[in-house]
Amino acid sequence: MTRLLRAYLRPYWRQILVVLGLLFVQALMNLYLPDLNADIINNGVSRGDTAYIVNTGGLMLVVTLVQGVTSVVAMFLAARVSMGFGRDVRAAVFRSVGTFSQVEMNRFGTPSLITRNTNDVQQVQMVVFMGLTVILLAPIMGIGGIIMAIRQDVPLSSLLVVILPIMFVFIGLVVRIAVPLFRAMQVKLDRINQVMREALAGVRVIRAFVRVEHEERRFDVANEDLFDTALSVNRLFAVTIPTMMIILNLSQVAVMWFGAGRISSGAMPIGNLTAFLTYLMQILFSVLMAVMMFIFVPRAAVSADRIREVIETEPLISDPREPISIVPQLGVRVEFSNVTFSYPGAEQPVLHDVSFVAEPGQTTAIVGSTGSGKTTLINLIPRFYDVTAGAVLVDGVDVRQMRRDDLWQMIGVIPQSAFLFSGTVASNLRYGDEQATDEDLQRALEIAQAADFVAEMAGGLEAGIDQGGTNVSGGQRQRLAIARALVKRAPLYIFDDSFSALDFRTDARLRGALRRELAGAAVIIVAQRVGTILNAERIVAMDEGRVVGVGTHSELMASCATYREIVYSQLTPAEAKVA
Secondary structure (H helix, E strand, O other): OHHHHHHHHHHHHHHHHHHHHHHHHHHHHHHHHHHHHHHHHHHHHHHOOHHHHHHHHHHHHHHHHHHHHHHHHHHHHHHHHHHHHHHHHHHHHHHHHHOOOHHHHHHHOHHHHHHHHHHHHHHHHHHHHHHHHHHOHHHHHHHHHHHHHHHHOHHHHOHHHHHHHHHHHHHHHHHHHHHHHHHHHHHHHHHHHHHHHHHHHOHHHHHHOOOHHHHHHHHHHHHHHHHHHHHHHHHHHHHHHHHHHHHHHHHHHHHHHHHHHHHHOOOOOHHHHHHHHHHHHHHHHHHHHHHHHHHHHHHHHHHHHHHHHHHOOOOOOOOOOOOOOOOOOOOOOEEEEEEEEOOOOOOOOOEEEEEEEEOOOOEEEEEEOOOOOHHHHHHOOOOOOOOOEEEEEEOOEEHHHOOHHHHHHOEEEEOOOOOOOOEEHHHHHOOOOOOOOHHHHHHHHHHOOOHHHHHHOOOHHHOEEOHHHOOOOHHHHHHHHHHHHHHHOOOEEEEEOOOOOOOHHHHHHHHHHHHHHOOOOEEEEEOOOHHHOOOOOEEEEEEOOEEEEEEOHHHHHHHOHHHHHHHHOOOOHHHHHHO
16 A cells, blocks of 8 residues: 555645645644643632632633644645545546456456556555555654653553553554455445446346346345455444443543642652543554554555556557557558467467458458457457467568557448437547547438437437447447448448348448448448348458358358358358359
């Protein structure tokens, strides 16, 4: 946790110094008040000196006023520092996640990343705030209280030699037990978020398969697991606070017992005993505040480790030190050269020695049975993963030698599962180009065969879109995703089974419009529906991660048994021949 605090509190060192100064003044005022009170008891009250009492009382009011002002200002600055720290850490986590490849995303998991950027940051932020107001004040009050207590009476102060070690030993035992419990709590909180996220995302499937009770039981298991651990933590601290209060009260009894003897013998004035009791309370409350902090610090330390793990993770896929830039024309040439790929930790490669070329101005289709590696193959082009062996070349340059932003700028990707962001139709389409005019958006909608249904939506281009596009149908979502990519006007388009939710008529119109509008661009299409790719200039047939045929439809029908099997599973021989 120290490294995280040092890194992200550095910009606030001036405010922290001011807070420290204010707390020091506040502590001095706290330590000065009992001394004034003892002086009144010992001198003013015994003599009946009203003027002395009024003057000293007025001084006490001034001290109290200074104490109140410094406390308010210190709290305000501490709040600003802690909130700024939380903002900066959340931004750092978000930026770090933005650089992650799919490998790191799979490693951490979405629910865990969300927890780390919300709950974990909040835990550390709370400790920063309490640290600036409590942790800094507690040692000043504790050490100052010990010094002032010794000034009141040295023999009576010897009780602190017994009381303080008992408290510190007890605190050490509590922390030793609490840290593993807090680690377990954060892991189980991740699990709760995972189950909840899956239940919300898959609510239609859950209801369709009548699995609501199953999901409730699944959530209950995760919930009870977290409950049991949280209960263990609370039981621990349910014992801690009363035990500390017992030590505190017994300490007061001991001081009053031995102090009464000192007063009786005349070795100590009664005012000094009153001040000593106040200083004892300040010392023990300082220790008690430290104990309260130990309730939060172990959990925050666990959270800080989890945050730091995200921030300090170096993505496996990064930009080269000396990137090569290319100036894309209307279209680009994409070449797979002896590409082999294995997922991290996998025993066998998913792709084996894949080689083919996608030329600009042509449509290259990739077909194959489920699990043949089609989507994995095209994910290598934008470097969602990097090849294990071989190379993916764009205009003769290995994609690993290019800046990822430059590479992504050349690609219009329409993913298998079309995702829309919350906002409007226009804001989603402008993801492709922020400077696009309404006419550009309308043109893209017409090509994507989406203009009609957008015109019927209330507000047209300004019609609202829910998160994930849940307020539009699957086919409409796909067409909006296609329009978004078209707005980008990229030299390379990748369609990953992006026509699956379209009816045959819309599919045919869309393909015709794409052929006209994307005449100069390189187009790569992954398709399950054979009818979508029959007229492609080049078709790549895949089976179990290997290329088993490359050519036109007629060439593959004559030479590739795997392709023929796929075609005949969807078309009759007469339809296949006519095509």
